[in-house]
């Protein structure tokens with residue numbers, strides 16, 4: 036539990052659609068999970084070469100990294116990062132533990148089901164109530180310590196899971212600070228504002244383990260519906276299996292191809308607001324595939340929930356009104372993709 040989970044608990048107002056499918060026992064895609072071909076969220080596009088990703092890959096050890104990050108944030112709101120300093124061994128351990136969790140029986144996993152008003156545990160994506168169809172997805176959300184849930188899942192062997200997730204969250208927080216600092220230095224920002232965004236005191240993170248079992252009808256299903264991430268910055272590992280797509284104006288849905296050892300980094304709503312819309316926020320979704328069970332792990336980094344979020348003061352004409360971080364989280368939980376427009380000036 037951390038303070039972020041409190042904001043999410045208060046913000047949750049929907050109570051249906053929280054239980055993932057029993058993937059063990061089904062042999063086809065139920066009607067509830069079949070998206071119509073004409074559904075905009077579900078449309079496919081052909082890129083020239085599906086292996087080419089549009090978004091840049093940035094080597095953090097490159098002396099020009101700061102400019103490249105600034106450029107990527109301003110153009111795409113997203114980039115991939117290599118040579119980031121996170122130990123590969125830990126990254127692999129996280130995948131191993133995530134797969135260990137999702138390979139438990141449905142009965143076991145449902146013992147740690149996220150409650151209808153809860154923030155953490157096993158469940159469907161938080162955005163599920165905003166869509167008529169269900170997603171081909173199961174997830175496990177961690178905010179702070181996951182020891183209570185892990186003890187339920189593995190009464191005699193929970194420590195390994197918890198230690199791995201704790202180590203990973205610590206590494207992710209360090210990396211998020213580093214990347215935020217670099218990206219903000221390319222904007223007209225005060226030291227006080229940098230301190231707010233990268234303060235270690237009271238800052239919050241959440242870890243989202245996503246599982247997309249192989250699917251008999253991937254062309255009619257969706258792993259994760261289109262959305263933007265709510266907090267400042269997201270650091271995602273796709274673990275080598277393609278599935279993440281971004282929406283590009285005039286082009287449509289375009290894949291973000293996994294690169295060995297790289298993380299995908301994207302701007303979230305809070306950074307979009309904080310940057311006074313200098314950094315766009317990127318719509319993304321996850322598609323599923325027929326043969327592989329895809330796992331992804333997302334770390335969402337945010338500022339203290341009681342702090343005030345306002346567009347950078349050095350820019351005239353703020354695009355958004357200021358508000359408490361926890362107010363924005365609530366607004367997002369109740370209005371989803373309309374939340375940004377509700378605070379636009």
Ligand SMILES: O=C(O)CCC(=O)C(=O)O
Pocket residue numbers: 243245259264271273278279280319320321331333
């Ligand atoms: O699985 C993916 O590639 C995307 C995950 C994601 O967007 C999220 O967890 O917010």
Ligand SMILES: [Fe+2]
Pocket residue numbers: 262263264269319
């Ligand atoms: Fe996301």
